[in-house]
Amino acid sequence: MGGLHDGHTQLIKSAQKSLPNSAASVLVSVFVNPLQFGPEEDFASYPRNEDQDCQIAKNSGAQAIWLPSIEEVFTKGVDEHFKVKVPETLKAHLCGLHRKGHFDGVANVIIRLLALTKPDLLILGEKDWQQLIILRNLVQDLGLAVKIKTVATVREKNGLAISSRNQFLNPLDKEIAIGLQQELSAASKKFQSGKEISLNKIRSSLRQRGLKVEYLEVVDPHLLHPVKPSNKISLLAAAVLCGTTRLIDHTFLMKRKPIVAIDGPAGAGKSTVTKAFADKLGLIYLDTGSMYRAVTWLTQKHKIEPDNEEALLHMLKELEIKFEKTKTGEQKVLLNKKDVSYEIRTPEVTSLVSTVAAQKVVREALTAQQKHMGIHGGLVAEGRDIGTTVFPDAELKVFLTATAAERARRRAKDMQDRGFPSVSLKELETEIKQRDELDSTRKLSPLIQAKDAKKVITDGMTIEEVIDVLLELFRSKIPEEVWPSPTF
DSSP states (O other): OOOOOHHHHHHHHHHHHTOOSTTOOOEEEOOOOGGGOOTTSSTTTSOOOHHHHHHHHHHHTOSEEEOOOHHHHSTTOGGGSOOOOOOHHHHSSTHHHHSTTHHHHHHHHHHHHHHHHOOSEEEEESSSHHHHHHHHHHHHHTTOSOEEEEEOOOBOTTSOBOOGGGGGOOHHHHHHHHHHHHHHHHHHHHHHTTOOOOHHHHHHHHHHTTOEEEEEEEEOTTTOSBOOOOSSOEEEEEEEEETTEEEEEEEEEOSSOOEEEEEOOTTSSHHHHHHHHHHHHTOEEEEHHHHHHHHHHHHHHTTOOTTOHHHHHHHHHTOOEEEEEOTTSOEEEEETTEEOTTGGGSHHHHHHHHHHHTSHHHHHHHHHHHHHHTTTOOEEEEESSIIIIIOTTOSEEEEEEOOHHHHHHHHHHHHHHTTOOOOOHHHHHHHHHHHHHHHHHOSSSOOOOOTTOEEEEOTTOOHHHHHHHHHHHHHHHSOTTTSOOTTO
8 A cells, every 4th residue: 555664564575585486576566545445534645655665665675566556457447347345244343344345445456456466475464454354255255366474463662553654643642552552462461361351441541541442342353253252362453543543453362372173084194294384383293193092002011901991090090191302303202201102103003093092081081181281272283083072162173184095005105114014005095994984983072074174185295285284274363473483
């Protein structure tokens, strides 16, 4: 929209870092869109300084800047092009309620800009969160061939969200405007500490600071409808007038760090990609499959039959499973302080683990341990029932799978790499299908896809490609400002 500032600079730098090769370029478009301004809004006075914008874009790493006229964007005239309407559910609250037609105007100009420039990647800021969610839905619903990457809200040193409209604030107004971020931040910290927040009290505090409240709402960050703050992430958003200048800002309400639940059948590559995915995001990797393997190995060592509930209970009372990283970054599985990382991967353990895992006392004991590990969040857990039983309130749920033939091929290679005797692919495929049947039909916590899980079929995909898909799914659920991902 012009009036480029440090927030736009971060968008351009992010785009520059995301270039796949030397042949790719970063294009900055600057267009003050008349469709997204209401009759009484500031279209005429909106900041315009093309020379300065060009210099900022160039200094930030852009290879090209495009400043089209209205006639270039809407070649047949503004009213002669097909237009889309944003679903009412996405604009019934927040800015959409108070700026009628605004997001329809945004959506239509974005469609035109994407059609004219055909980019591979679209970089958007998280500051206008409602706009970001609407554009994500637009790209998905219309099947547009562009990926979206986000950049966290950029702020001044005092916490004020950077905006082109900030230049309308005099020094006294700026001191008053800081109160918006301070009130939102205080509410977020209060909620995180386990206390309830009162929107009425926040509104009153904002008014006492000299800010006129247009709206203050708690909404679902993806569906954009009002919700009551809970264990799940929610968005506390506000729009205020500081003098005559309209400002928007938001924060996210969370009681813990994010959790990612990755379920799927045996041999789908969960362990490999989940570990790498967790490493990229700086999240803890919780390998629940190894926990069940460890218990299975222990039952074999003590010669305990899987259906001997009394013996299992006695064994589980002394059970202690921990994960440790080696100097090379590998994750060790410690069972009662013994490293069993190699032993739990033998064919003997593999053939019995589904039977042991189906035992009620085993699942209850390990589920309790896993839930305890996730109290503070900040982890990626993989297994068979993570999204349905262990962490049903996980921010992101993924069902990672592959065909039995593909999993047999991977299993054969893994056994070969570990030095185990080779087995025919046909035999392995039969064994995998049998294990799938056991896992999906057991009475207690069967292997099923959670209703809100995203299914990812990994046949023909490299590990890096699967990780990229997971990173995109994660960022579609977890904002950069909640959990930054410098490697993405």
